[in-house]
Amino acid sequence: AQSVTQLDSQVPVFEEAPVELRCNYSSSVSVYLFWYVQYPNQGLQLLLKYLSGSTLVKGINGFEAEFNKSQTSFHLRKPSVHISDTAEYFCAVSEAAGFQKLVFGTGTRLLVSP
């Protein structure tokens, strides 16, 4: 079984500052990794995914993440945040085979202030 840990429930940051949202996972098999963002009263939007290949993954809205197999981490980064990045961010993992469910972390609320 897989599990995901997002240690930070909330991350406050000033506009134009860099940010890193941490995600660690646990799995005994190969996995796919994802970051989703959720704005108020909306569903989940895919930011980026790691399926295979390069460990540095670039996504939408200037976000990127690095897959680190030895540290079982998939941290999300953005060099300069905007007010509009204020949202809830979810890290998710699934087995890399068949019709596998997504297992989500508890989420990190990113609060960007001016």
Place this chain on the structure above:
Amino acid sequence: KAGVTQTPRYLIKTRGQQVTLSCSPISGHRSVSWYQQTPGQGLQFLFEYFSETQRNKGNFPGRFSGRQFSNSRSEMNVSTLELGDSALYLCASRLGQANVLTFGAGSRLTVL
């Protein structure tokens, strides 16, 4: 290209009633998954359907059921509603086993 459409967006029910939620996937997508989101339990997997067959199921009681039609549209049903069933129910679709889910905006259920 239209996204994943969920109806209704909001609904209020009372304990003991049942509810049916609908999900229309992206055109061409044959897989539909359902997730429950609550403040206490977070995002939890309910079930996934592909070509009208349930492929995977989460750890929810039998009161939670679903089905998929030949046009890939899906419905989920919750019978004998409990207060704890109040949640945002999210539907997601994907083309096949590609594991990249596209989510709808959700149906927010409030049980009084």
